[in-house]
């Protein structure tokens with residue numbers, strides 16, 4: 601019987617993951633949580649939870665008799681540079697609390713790592729599973745440490761599973777402070793105003809994944825036979841890689857008048873430090889990972905599903921807390 605806690609459940613990933621988990625495991629078996637009450641009121645069960653408070657976390661686990669945690673609470677790359685103390689506290693101490701509680705209560709854990717574990721000296725093309733990890737951001741440093749913590753606790757009987765996620769493209773919830781956010785913002789701008797000012801240069805090429813693929817990857821790795829999960833730090837996982845210019849050209853096939861200009865900011869350096877194309881052959885071999893969405897399919901579905909009518913100017917977007 602799965603009784604599931606999702607931390608950071610109102611974030612970009614959590615919003616869709618909760619829906620999928622409820623379809624699989626039943627509405628009342630998925631408990632949402634976050635550091636503040638979310639603006640949506642979709643949830644049957646939502647708990648305000650600060651993951652840096654281990655006592656509060658433990659009480660929640662006991663109260664709901666949780667057996668699985670999807671630990672999505674975290675501060676992303678761009679926000680992490682602006683709020684380093686919070687980034688360290690949530691990403692490191694929060695994860696350690698989750699893993700300690702998982703050890704005590706024999707819980708299964710999902711932890712999202714990131715391509716941000718890689719850095720300027722990592723091979724940019726076909727980045728191997730095991731390679732140089734010299735992150736240029738605090739976020740990346742917390743993800744490297746997080747992966748090592750996962751490996752450490754796995755050796756101490758915690759069933760923890762993790763993916764190095766690329767930029768995630770989704771329509772139902774906005775991303776919250778990452779460097780790959782441009783790949784979501786661009787769709788909203790294209791549909792709202794027909795023009796977008798991108799904060800990284802046109803030739804910037806990064807690994808990306810459509811939300812449906814990301815959710816399936818998370819469910820698949822969590823449901824896989826434990827013996828198949830041979831890597832307990834975190835698996836490289838990939839779907840597509842494209843430059844901003846290629847994304848713009850694909851959008852223009854549907855919206856020929858769409859224009860994009862460029863005003864690179866501090867996020868350019870972060871993007872430049874990350875790989876362009878990831879080798880995810882271990883995930884494909886070990887537990888059968890396969891992506892479905894290519895760039896054309898992503899663009900088609902995003903343009904059909906982004907709901908600009910619900911976006912009024914001045915509506916506050918989700919800040920940190922939101923989490924992966």
Ligand code: AKB
Nearest residue numbers: 676677714778779780
């Ligand atoms: C970010 O841009 O910070 C995230 C990530 C790649 O981990 N989307």
